[in-house]
Amino acid sequence: MKRQSPQLMAVAGAMVLAMAGLMGLPSEASAKTHDVKMTALEVEIVTEGTGKKYKAWTFNGQMPGPAVRVTEGDTVNFTLENPKTNTFQHSMDFHAAEIDFLKNYRAIKPGETISYTFVAKKPGVFFYHCGAAPMIQHIARGMFGAIIVDPKDPKVWPKADREMLLVQSELWNNPDDVEAMFGRKFDNVIFNGGIWKYHPFFIGGEALEAKPNERVRIYFVNAGPNEFSSLHPIGEIWDNVYESGNPANKLVGVQTYVVGPGSAATFDLVSESPGVYPIVTHSLTAALRGAIAALTITPVAKDAPLMPLTPWNP
Numbered sequence: 358m359k360r361q362s363p364q365l366m367a368v369a370g371a372m373v374l375a376m377a378g379l380m381g382l383p384s385e386a387s388a389k390t391h392d393v394k395m396t397a398l399e400v401e402i403v404t405e406g407t408g409k410k411y412k413a414w415t416f417n418g419q420m421p422g423p424a425v426r427v428t429e430g431d432t433v434n435f436t437l438e439n440p441k442t443n444t445f446q447h448s449m450d451f452h453a454a455e456i457d458f459l460k461n462y463r464a465i466k467p468g469e470t471i472s473y474t475f476v477a478k479k480p481g482v483f484f485y486h487c488g489a490a491p492m493i494q495h496i497a498r499g500m501f502g503a504i505i506v507d508p509k510d511p512k513v514w515p516k517a518d519r520e521m522l523l524v525q526s527e528l529w530n531n532p533d534d535v536e537a538m539f540g541r542k543f544d545n546v547i548f549n550g551g552i553w554k555y556h557p558f559f560i561g562g563e564a565l566e567a568k569p570n571e572r573v574r575i576y577f578v579n580a581g582p583n584e585f586s587s588l589h590p591i592g593e594i595w596d597n598v599y600e601s602g603n604p605a606n607k608l609v610g611v612q613t614y615v616v617g618p619g620s621a622a623t624f625d626l627v628s629e630s631p632g633v634y635p636i637v638t639h640s641l642t643a644a645l646r647g648a649i650a651a652l653t654i655t656p657v658a659k660d661a662p663l664m665p666l667t668p669w670n671p
């Protein structure tokens with residue numbers, strides 16, 4: 358067989374790539390595979406700046422569970438372990454996945470492990486949660502979190518200068534009172550698992566920070582289990598709101614946006630003037646029981662993790 362010259366091979370290769378580009382074929386080479394493993398842990402966690410503890414059920418011992426971040430088109434190989442030291446069944450339901458619920462989201466007993474694979478086909482910010490019965494209790498006690506699916510083409514929306522992830526949920530003093538959960542008799546509504554976590558007037562509370570004119574992108578998930586969030590930045594207007602965090606679902610100049618339980622949205626805020634802009638759910642029975650996050654706009658704003666979990670030590 359006649360050997361092709363390296364130059365000819367290179368030209369042929371370039372032609373194939375050019376053809377693929379002309380035909381609009383996606384570049385599969387850029388899609389990644391992520392192995393995500395979580396462990397269901399029934400543990401005590403700190404939910405207040407005073408150090409007060411709560412008998413939670415968690416993913417990886419934290420409420421919310423760890424933030425998962427992938428890009429549109431990526432594959433997620435997910436594994437949930439329910440260690441035999443636990444007492445209850447647990448499961449995992451990813452709203453970013455489009456797969457069979459019966460097979461993949463079934464509850465597993467202590468000592469068991471479940472794995473499944475999904476492709477994150479749609480960009481956005483999505484809820485994840487345990488769905489074991491009674492689901493209202495498994496979510497109320499802390500088994501929830503967020504997965505961000507970044508758009509494949511970052512140019513589909515303005516670049517963010519700063520990003521934050523906020524997960525709202527209701528908290529009951531008695532984690533065993535399922536009747537109070539059905540009756541919506543929550544004691545607190547919280548952001549990222551802490552009562553007044555981002556309110557500097559309370560012990561252990563620390564404001565979120567950003568610089569003037571920065572585009573602050575807030576990925577927001579409402580874990581519920583029951584209450585709607587009516588998210589509003591006091592003293593400001595959302596520049597953009599993206600339903601489910603999908604750049605195609607763009608709203609402009611929004612004062613307040615409702616995010617139902619089990620839903621999510623991405624909020625962009627650009628503030629020109631230094632000051633304090635509290636981010637609240639305008640459902641006041643919730644805001645006044647813990648769901649106020651102070652956002653301080655200051656030229657000396659510090660960098661912070663995507664989801665500042667505990668300003669206080671656990």
Ligand SMILES: [Cu+2]
Nearest residue numbers: 447487495500
């Ligand atoms: Cu669970």
